[in-house]
Amino acid sequence: MPTIYIDDQALEVAQGENILEACLNAGMDLPYFCWHPAMGSIGSCRQCALVQYQNEEDTKGRIVMGCMTPVTEGARFSLSADNAGEFREAVVESLMLNHPHDCPVCGEGGECHLQDMTVMVGHRDRRYTGKKNTHRNQYLGPLIHHEMNRCITCYRCERYYRDYAGGKDLAAQASHDHVYFGRHEEGVLQSEFSGNLVEVCPTGVFTDKPFLKHYSRKWDLQSAPSICSGCAVGCNIAPGERYGRLKRVHNRYNHEVNGYFLCDRGRFGSGYINSDARLDYAGIKKPDGSFMAVHQQQAIDTAVGWIKNKKVAGIGSPRASLEANYLLRELVGAANFVPGFSDREAAILSTIVRTLKTTTAANPSIKQMEAADAILILGEDVTNTAPRVALGLRQSVRNKAFELAAQMGLPQWQDAAVRNLAQDQRSPMIIVSAMDTRLDDVASQCISLPADDIAAFGYGVAKALSGEKMDDEAVNQVADILFAANSPLVISGTSMLHEGIINSAVAVAEQLHTSGKSSMLSLCVAESNSLGLALLVDDGQSDRAASIPKLAKRASKLDAVIILENTLERRGASGEIQQLFDADSKVISMDILENTTLGNSDLVLPAASYAESQGTLVSSEGRAQRYFPVYQPSAERLPSWQWLLKLAAGCECSELAELEYFDQVVAACANSQPALAQLVDVAPLRDYRNQGLKIPRQTHRYSGRTAMNAGVSVHEPQQPKDTQSPLAFSMEGLNRDEPASLIPYVWSPGWNSNQSLQKFQAEVDGPLKGGTSGAHLISSDGLGAVQPQVSVTANLKPHQWHLVPVHRVHGSDEMSINTDEVAELAGRPFIAIGEKLAEKLGVVEGDGLLVTQHKAEFSLEVKILSRVAKNCVGFSAGYSETLELQPGDLVTLVKDESWVYPTPTMIATDRGAAHV
């Protein structure tokens, strides 16, 4: 480790880092703009200037840029030298020439890196009195607000959007003092990761548009550590609340999972929490079918009357917490508990659980995936089913570039140089899928095959890896590529609902291990707690456990059924499910939003959302993570686990009735299954104190606490007490040096923006000082998990097509679609076909097709894809209009001659005159 001297202070620094990183690691405040820990240095903003001296005798030195200067043994620098300070101040002054200084109306104010840096360099007096440049702002869609005048031309946005996230529709334009960052023409940003611009931009050019519509300053937000429930990746988020509304979601750093970035579903998909479709009160169905609102206690008494000492079954949910599912399972008894997956999904998930418990391959975090130097993706459009993973895979393919750079002695952080050197040379990524995926642009090879053939391809690769020569040359090539790699990664998932594909992916990963490789295997699952629920019900043998249709069939023999946060129409078998509602048994449902299942129930209980409750979710990596309530549920809502505890108490269910605290539920849940034993390590217990204090959810500048609700009541309410977690609904406490799973927001003196994160990191871009959140639940016995290949031959009649699910970040998720902005981006349900088929059917993009499946007929909008496997057509998966369509179903297609072209509708945006 080299020793360098900064202002004559000796510092041991890591080999290969730059001076800016060394200074930040040493806790010194060296201002910067364009450098970003995940994106490296380009030296464009000139802000991180310091003086470098030749030797001890040199008193004059020369100004160098910290981010572009590698550390070398014995190098001497000064941060405090007058000329360095003057230089840094001059840089800010020059940036301020054109900056409008409109902080009072800017959505970045109070968490603005430019504000922080301006104060840090000591620049106070503006000398420039001339006119400032003004730009035209662009409409960039419902998510991102554009205010170009605030730009300081650091180029971070373009480097993030294009270089890091692979977006094509945002670029730096023009030159010198009229540089512009935007699109060629106004329109919705196309990247699924556009929201990170909000956090990447050091000032207010790109801001969170939905947040601006009900804006609060960062210091007025109440935040808590949380976990995204948008998919099964388990990104860490920091939602902020004020006035009982969820205002916005910010990234919460997790070194191993999401790092600095979220997808747009995660960042913008929580608007449903403020929706009018939220349930406020419990309701009992009246004979006329409408609901009568009742108080909590009345609802509980009614439910208890229906279930106490009766025959009761329960349906769990992959989008509810592990604890709530556990409580329901205990309440009704394991034999009467149905996990709430569709039958097909349940079978595949049990295969996945079995695989993860036995496989020789590692189940990698995103950080580990980023180190892969060859990737095989089987049947998964990762960008749309596990978005944040896809962003990681875009970094994995850069390992080729880093390898080339290492040969030249270039450090990885020399971003422009490394990219220039590599051009489009990338590590191999082979995508075998039925249709286009959003990673095709960085793939070395895309192979279009129907579902069964994808599985056969995977098994072929496994055989080729074992030394067998296959007939298909493509198979042999893929095997060679994987074999040549140091850390190959195989990815598949449940989105095609095809067990064969997953088993073939397992076969490849296992064969790689047999061939002496350390392989990684990542299997994407659908919902935020799919894997947790599958682990909860896994008994190690039966893979055809109790299912919803089976339960529905014996519903008439039951007295009551309790449904936990589950919309049954999304679980297939609609006919059987109707039997459940038609039977005489009472149906008790708890959920967050109105849905068809609630409408069919006899008693509905309003459940708290993830932002108002605590629970544990298990990601597809097998990482269990805890989310904490950001604020207390309003009206008569309760977290589902509390509803269930109250029901258990009413039923005098002896074991459950003793549970009072969430921690006790966690402990009981951990005891119930060996695979869940690590649950108790997920986060500190409720009695954890940081230097004797709880962790504050509110910043120390939180304003108007006693007055903010004066519009409702002039009586000062007491602050709510949180008896369930180590966090407090308060400004008092210590938000420093706590375990990573408890950090509610980042702030440090002088660092009001999200760049204060570096004060929480043990080292720049490294893990947090408080470790890494979550605990790994699944440990494999390493015995291997190969499943035999089941060969299937499809029997297609002429003009029949196989349905392939097409997932969308905006649209396929049940909850986020209830957010106005997401609904607008999701558009209408669609049928996706190839160009040739479109020509044959005489349709173009935007026309209508009649899709006939069995006897049901759907009229859907046509989307044209560039790459489609033979005999395949795609359908919008997860859209409420196409729930009846199932992957693998056979359909016929004809042009819909009576298709009505819908007129564009404006839902959430401010397109047109008013620009917020």
Next chain:
Amino acid sequence: MNDAQMIQTDLDSVLSAEELREIDAELSHVPYKSGAAIDALKIVQARRGWISDQCLQAIAKYLDMSAEELEGIATFYNLIYRRPVGKKVILFCDSVSCWICGCDSIKQKITDVLGVDYGQTTEDNEYSLIPVPCLGACDRAPVMMVGDDLVTHIDEAKIDELFADKTNNSGGNT
């Protein structure tokens, strides 16, 4: 046919056969299609005088680039025109040598004679006036280019001579 389809078809027919042939010739010299971006812009501009949005989109499509990527290049270079210009573009040097030799007053003269300032085009669409930092002819300063011709040692008389027809037409300025 709906809008999306119409735009698609239109873009494919924007560039002429000769333009495409010349762009193809450039493409044969570069390892990446986008490497021919500047040349493609110049080829199209040579024939049309400027690069319209539609041309830009058509070129971008032909080179497998996004319109944003090509827009970044097109707007970076001052001599790629993203707005219509007159038949001849006057590139007026305002750099050091020309400034020492009094280009300021000559620029004023041009403005008086043609009635246009920097970035503007005469009403009859003959001339556009654009500043340029150095034309590499400092030994003959002040200089400017009018269309493809380099005009050296400019003085007010030379301006009158060059734009004689304008001088007569505009009346009041002389």
